[in-house]
Amino acid sequence: MAARDQHGPQAPWGDAFQVVGKPHRKVDGMAKATGQAIYTDDIQLPGMLHAKLLRSPHAHANIVSIDTQKARAIPGVHAVITGADLPTRYGVIPWTMDETALAVDKVRFIGDPVAAVAAVDEDTANLALNAIEVEYELLHAYLDPREALERGEPTIHANKRGNNVSKQVDLAFGDVDEALESADLVVEGDYSFHGSTHGAIEPHCAVAQVDAQGLLTLWSSTQITHYVHRALAHVLDLPAHRIRVIQPSLGGAFGGKSDPFALEFVTAKMAQMTGRPVKMLWTREEVFYAHRGRHPMQMHYKTAADKDGKVRAVDAKILIDGGSYSSFGLVTTYYSGQLLTGPYAFPAYRFDSTRVFTNKPPCGPKRGHGSVQPRFAFEVQLDEVAEKLGIDPIEIRRRNYLGEHTQTVNGQRITSNGFLECLDKVERASAWKERHGKLPSGRGLGVAGSMYISGTNYPIYPNDMPQAGIQLKVDRSGLVMVFTGGNDIGQGSNSVVAYLVAEELGLELDAVRVIAADTDLCPVDLGAYSSRVTFMVGNAAIDAARKLRKLVVQALAEKWEVPEQRVRLVGGFAVDLEDPERHVPSREAFQLAEARFDTLGSTGSYNTPTLGGDYRGGTIGASPAYSFTAHIVEVEVDEETGRIRVPKVWCAHDCGRALNPMLVAGQIEGSVYMGIAEALLENHDMNRFGLHAGPSLLDYRMPTTIDTPEIEALIVESVDPEGPYGAKEAGEGPLHSAIPALSNAIFDACGIRLRHLPFTPAKVLAALREKRAREAADASVSTSTSSTPAV
Amino acid sequence: MRVIRFVLNGDPVETAAPAHWTLLELLRYGLKLTGSKQGCDKGDCGACTVLVGGKPILACLSLAARAEGQEITTIEGLMPLHKSRGGSGADPVQEAFDACGALQCGFCQPGMMLSTRALLNQHPQPSREQIQAALSGNLCRCTGYTQILQAVETAIAQSTGAPAPQPAWARDRELQGQEPQS
Ligand code: FES
Ligand code: FES
Numbered sequence: 001m002a003a004r005d006q007h008g009p010q011a012p013w014g015d016a017f018q019v020v021g022k023p024h025r026k027v028d029g030m031a032k033a034t035g036q037a038i039y040t041d042d043i044q045l046p047g048m049l050h051a052k053l054l055r056s057p058h059a060h061a062n063i064v065s066i067d068t069q070k071a072r073a074i075p076g077v078h079a080v081i082t083g084a085d086l087p088t089r090y091g092v093i094p095w096t097m098d099e100t101a102l103a104v105d106k107v108r109f110i111g112d113p114v115a116a117v118a119a120v121d122e123d124t125a126n127l128a129l130n131a132i133e134v135e136y137e138l139l140h141a142y143l144d145p146r147e148a149l150e151r152g153e154p155t156i157h158a159n160k161r162g163n164n165v166s167k168q169v170d171l172a173f174g175d176v177d178e179a180l181e182s183a184d185l186v187v188e189g190d191y192s193f194h195g196s197t198h199g200a201i202e203p204h205c206a207v208a209q210v211d212a213q214g215l216l217t218l219w220s221s222t223q224i225t226h227y228v229h230r231a232l233a234h235v236l237d238l239p240a241h242r243i244r245v246i247q248p249s250l251g252g253a254f255g256g257k258s259d260p261f262a263l264e265f266v267t268a269k270m271a272q273m274t275g276r277p278v279k280m281l282w283t284r285e286e287v288f289y290a291h292r293g294r295h296p297m298q299m300h301y302k303t304a305a306d307k308d309g310k311v312r313a314v315d316a317k318i319l320i321d322g323g324s325y326s327s328f329g330l331v332t333t334y335y336s337g338q339l340l341t342g343p344y345a346f347p348a349y350r351f352d353s354t355r356v357f358t359n360k361p362p363c364g365p366k367r368g369h370g371s372v373q374p375r376f377a378f379e380v381q382l383d384e385v386a387e388k389l390g391i392d393p394i395e396i397r398r399r400n401y402l403g404e405h406t407q408t409v410n411g412q413r414i415t416s417n418g419f420l421e422c423l424d425k426v427e428r429a430s431a432w433k434e435r436h437g438k439l440p441s442g443r444g445l446g447v448a449g450s451m452y453i454s455g456t457n458y459p460i461y462p463n464d465m466p467q468a469g470i471q472l473k474v475d476r477s478g479l480v481m482v483f484t485g486g487n488d489i490g491q492g493s494n495s496v497v498a499y500l501v502a503e504e505l506g507l508e509l510d511a512v513r514v515i516a517a518d519t520d521l522c523p524v525d526l527g528a529y530s531s532r533v534t535f536m537v538g539n540a541a542i543d544a545a546r547k548l549r550k551l552v553v554q555a556l557a558e559k560w561e562v563p564e565q566r567v568r569l570v571g572g573f574a575v576d577l578e579d580p581e582r583h584v585p586s587r588e589a590f591q592l593a594e595a596r597f598d599t600l601g602s603t604g605s606y607n608t609p610t611l612g613g614d615y616r617g618g619t620i621g622a623s624p625a626y627s628f629t630a631h632i633v634e635v636e637v638d639e640e641t642g643r644i645r646v647p648k649v650w651c652a653h654d655c656g657r658a659l660n661p662m663l664v665a666g667q668i669e670g671s672v673y674m675g676i677a678e679a680l681l682e683n684h685d686m687n688r689f690g691l692h693a694g695p696s697l698l699d700y701r702m703p704t705t706i707d708t709p710e711i712e713a714l715i716v717e718s719v720d721p722e723g724p725y726g727a728k729e730a731g732e733g734p735l736h737s738a739i740p741a742l743s744n745a746i747f748d749a750c751g752i753r754l755r756h757l758p759f760t761p762a763k764v765l766a767a768l769r770e771k772r773a774r775e776a777a778d779a780s781v782s783t784s785t786s787s788t789p790a791v
Numbered sequence: 792m793r794v795i796r797f798v799l800n801g802d803p804v805e806t807a808a809p810a811h812w813t814l815l816e817l818l819r820y821g822l823k824l825t826g827s828k829q830g831c832d833k834g835d836c837g838a839c840t841v842l843v844g845g846k847p848i849l850a851c852l853s854l855a856a857r858a859e860g861q862e863i864t865t866i867e868g869l870m871p872l873h874k875s876r877g878g879s880g881a882d883p884v885q886e887a888f889d890a891c892g893a894l895q896c897g898f899c900q901p902g903m904m905l906s907t908r909a910l911l912n913q914h915p916q917p918s919r920e921q922i923q924a925a926l927s928g929n930l931c932r933c934t935g936y937t938q939i940l941q942a943v944e945t946a947i948a949q950s951t952g953a954p955a956p957q958p959a960w961a962r963d964r965e966l967q968g969q970e971p972q973s
Contacts, residue, residue: 023961033897034881035827036826037897041825200896200898201828201930202898203830251899252895253896284832661961665892665937665959666892670895696831702930702932705927706923706927708936710937711937714963
């Protein structure tokens with residue numbers, strides 16, 4: 001595999017950056033501020049039909065028959081389709097394709113799409129949905145993952161093993177049993193993480209159009225254009241070159257728009273059938289059914305440590321509730337174990353993770369995919385180790401620091417690592433030393449740490465091509481157009497590539513424009529997931545710009561008859577460094593190069609170096625660089641009502657070089673908010689029939705301006721040797737440790753350990769009652785046995 | 792169908808819409824002003840906020856007929872209205888949101904900025920609590936609200952000539968001698 005040049009952490013000219021590192025505005029900020037940015041549902045094409053889905057009212061049932069006659073007869077209805085019209089299975093992971101656009105033979109959760117209607121308007125489409133008659137034969141519905149693990153019949157998906165296991169991974173490194181045996185202390189406990197969902201404010205939407213030659217164009221609110229492109233070709237049995245997929249402006253994603261979804265296939269199919277453009281916009285309720293949110297996990301952890309606080313071994317057993325389809329579940333199952341092996345070094349580690357199917361909306365990747373839940377369990381357990389050993393919680397994390405330019409126990413390569421600085425920063429900013437353990441009862445501080453990937457070298461479908469590609473086109477006006485397959489989902493990736501290209505070519509930002517996520521125009525990128533975009537697309541952008549710069553510099557050096565080192569591109573000019581009077585605007589420099597060489601442009605790409613442990617699954621979670629985070633959360637617990645208030649959170653995040661510190665801070669703040677939200681308020685829960693307990697933004701309880709804590713984002717720049725100018729990820733890592741830090745703060749406030757999310761007032765009160773009962777029992781034991789210490 | 796006459800972003804409009812259409816449907820699909828967003832269509836998110844007579848309302852919960860005889864401002868109107876009053880560029884609220892990084896995906900922001908505009912028209916110098924209360928009906932999933940509050944306070948500071956408040960990350964970098972420059 002051809003690993004591309006690594007660009008290193010330097011500015012292109014080896015000294016101060018011109019563009020990078022400054023809080024520039026985003027390239028699309030004003031378009032969004034003025035309402036001019038076009039999102040998918042803003043697209044309205046002449047003659048466009050509106051499509052709607054009929055969804056299953058049963059959690060698990062066979063489809064006996066579907067009668068669409070009456071629906072078809074309604075005036076204004078142009079097409080009605082069922083699973084028989086789109087029977088090809090798909091799924092984002094090639095080995096686990098178990099979804100169809102519309103249910104074939106059976107439904108697997110309340111909300112599973114069964115049939116679709118396209119009509120002149122939404123009202124007519126809704127009328128037609130009501131006229132479709134479906135007969136179901138009910139099956140036993142699995143709502144409890146433990147039952148799904150233990151009971152094989154009926155199976156939710158037929159498989160050779162005759163069980164409901166979606167994926168099982170167990171891996172061991174080092175001698176765990178020996179360490180558990182010989183360590184000074186072993187802490188053991190059960191932890192659980194409930195489900196949570198993305199809650200992007202833009203609901204999913206797709207618009208499909210087929211032209212007279214049969215060329216299909218699909219606009220979709222996807223965060224991975226490339227996979228939608230591949231999946232459409234596969235399901236519609238259409239050559240991929242007859243399909244164009246475009247991601248318009250996207251109203252938030254957080255992982256929830258990573259899978260190909262029913263609406264993309266259905267609108268495309270119906271556009272083919274009717275010869276008219278077709279739009280489908282999901283209601284907020286439907287977005288809750290589409291889900292792919294955080295997997296609920298039941299986790300059992302053991303941590304062995306010596307008296308000095310050094311962790312000797314970690315042993316984990318995890319049951320993962322996958323919901324009804326595979327989605328990214330294979331990766332989730334690996335991530336639940338593979339991503340725990342930093343920021344601390346431990347010599348022995350074992351995990352055994354099992355993902356089971358249940359009859360609930362499918363889980364998938366949500367910000368911090370697969371690793372937020374184990375991180376919660378482990379960081380709370382580590383806090384307990386510190387407590388038992390009488391070591392300060394920050395100090396124990398320092399003592400176990402993994403180090404930089406090293407390897408984790410499971411064979412992942414670590415390059416830069418700014419974790420210690422993260423700890424220092426939050427310790428100082430929160431006045432930890434003066435306040436931890438010393439605040440009045442009911443108030444407390446808690447700390448936690450974490451790490452996350454900047455993309456991985458696992459390209460979802462095996463291939464040797466680059467993971468990210470960039471194309472640059474130069475106009476004689478001095479404009480450089482950047483074409484990238486990367487998906488800007490609000491995180492600002494289009495802006496980041498513009499900054500990098502402007503830096504390399506010495507351009508003002510307004511001379512760089514970005515076209516992204518259009519499969520006809522842009523080279524392939526694998527999309528916005530696993531926090532890969534800044535790292536991978538950024539490196540590809542530098543690669544492309546550097547090739548272009550070489551041509552421009554050479555043309556000028558020849559013209560000026562000076563060595564190339566004397567020619568520098570900066571601030572919209574090409575300058576002779578030794579005779580700065582001699583300079584031309586970039587526009588003229590480009591024209592010279594075009595005259596000297598050819599029509600001017602370049603391509604660039606990025607591929608990961610060979611990474612990962614030498615064992616099955618060893619590349620899953622292997623990243624070219626890891627980000628590191630430390631959180632301190634301040635909490636106030638009302639011991640009468642059990643209510644928790646979080647007045648402030650400090651989060652220090654090592655993002656390598658901050659290409660734009662303002663955007664990095666925005667990612668940190670958004671992550672902290674989302675972590676605290678799922679810890680305290682949000683719950684993606686089903687009732688006993690498998691019906692979503694509250695599929696609305698009101699019932700799901702997303703925090704408002706009033707509920708959100710004050711967040712202090714602190715940036716640590718470890719400057720990675722392989723990141724674009726040293727940058728690493730910032731979009732997902734800073735969510736992880738917010739949640740355990742909150743649990744640990746609650747312990748500091750009132751001496752209770754909350755091991756089960758979400759932290760509702762009822763759980764707080766129950767834990768306080770239990771604590772008082774324990775204290776009363778201890779008191780009576782110690783009075784009755786006087787001098788004998790309680791064991 | 793019913794005929795509705797109102798003033799939209801300063802211009803008289805005479806249009807017709809089915810009686811059951813919401814104001815949001817009329818604006819987005821009837822009049823093609825797609826800047827107002829639909830996040831929930833049931834009054835929970837605030838993305839559809841528009842100003843009626845200067846007051847923020849949820850266009851997804853109002854029938855189109857509610858517009859009759861009213862003066863309505865949508866996000867598309869903010870910059871032209873500012874310019875028509877002699878301002879340059881976009882409304883200071885829009886400028887501040889952009890300058891402070893408050894626009895991530897941007898989907899909540901038309902509603903957020905209109906709520907802000909309505910607040911500042913009524914109280915040019917609101918407190919932090921007043922800002923939080925005024926924006927509490929507008930959900931944002933991207934920002935954690937921090938840069939939004941920063942943007943609102945920046946817009947307020949600019950109107951009085953006071954220095955813009957400094958975000959935590961910038962203070963911290965200044966301490967390290969990495970003063971950011973725009
Ligand atoms: S769309 Fe009107 S409040 Fe959500
Ligand atoms: S910026 Fe994305 S929802 Fe607010």
